[in-house]
Amino acid sequence: xxxxxxxxxxxxxxxxxxxxxxxxxxxxxxxxxxxxxxxxxxxxxxxxxxxxxxxxxxxxxxxxxxxxxxxxxxxxxxxxxxxxxxxxxxxxxxxxxxxxxxxxxxxxxxxxxxxxxxxxxxxxxxxxxxxxxxxxxxxxxxxxxxxxxxxxxxxxxxxxxxxxxxxxxxxxxxxx
Numbered sequence: 001x002x003x004x005x006x007x008x009x010x011x012x013x014x015x016x017x018x019x020x021x022x023x024x025x026x027x028x029x030x031x032x033x034x035x036x037x038x039x040x041x042x043x044x045x046x047x048x049x050x051x052x053x054x055x056x057x058x059x060x061x062x063x064x065x066x067x068x069x070x071x072x073x074x075x076x077x078x079x080x081x082x083x084x085x086x087x088x089x090x091x092x093x094x095x096x097x098x099x100x101x102x103x104x105x106x107x108x109x110x111x112x113x114x115x116x117x118x119x120x121x122x123x124x125x126x127x128x129x130x131x132x133x134x135x136x137x138x139x140x141x142x143x144x145x146x147x148x149x150x151x152x153x154x155x156x157x158x159x160x161x162x163x164x165x166x167x168x169x170x171x172x173x174x175x176x
Contacts, residue, residue, distance in 0.1 A: 016054070019047050068106050075102055141171035 019040045027033035041048045103114030107124045116124075144167045149158055159167075 015047055016051055019044070019051075068110075072105055075100055075105055137171050140174075141168050144171060 019037060023037035023040060024033045027036055041051060101114075103112065105113040107113060107116055107120060108127060109120065109123075111120055113121070145155060145159070145164070148167075149155065155164075
């Protein structure tokens with residue numbers, strides 16, 4: 001089995017990191033930066049040869065995550081259908097036809113929920129709780145920033161970087 005290349009490898013290769021930074025510099029938004037990076041890839045063969053294996057590894061993982069997500073969505077829909085006896089989508093019909101249930105839910109380890117041990121389920125729960133906590137803190141930080149702004153006011157006109165850091169810290173600590 002080939003080695004899995006983590007997404008962080010994109011930033012550990014100096015030429016790739018430098019190219020990302022160059023593409024981002026002066027870009028109006030993420031789409032403009034992506035177009036600038038694509039231009040750099042077109043013009044620089046060594047950059048392209050360093051980037052493509054990483055890209056393929058990451059794209060493969062994302063594709064598989066997408067399959068898992070669709071599978072989970074169909075399982076939830078099927079379970080809901082069974083509970084409510086309502087009509088649903090083609091994915092729902094397929095799940096019903098195969099008689100899949102929530103026992104077929106794939107954990108992040110790719111183990112079926114029905115085959116998971118307590119330790120497997122605890123690890124999955126911890127992962128989801130950790131993600132939820134991180135999102136909650138980030139949301140609280142953004143909410144604090146938004147509440148301090150007047151209509152049409154820009155963040156950089158209202159806050160110094162240190163003040164944003166203080167708001168972030170207060171959000172992490174759950175302070176009002």
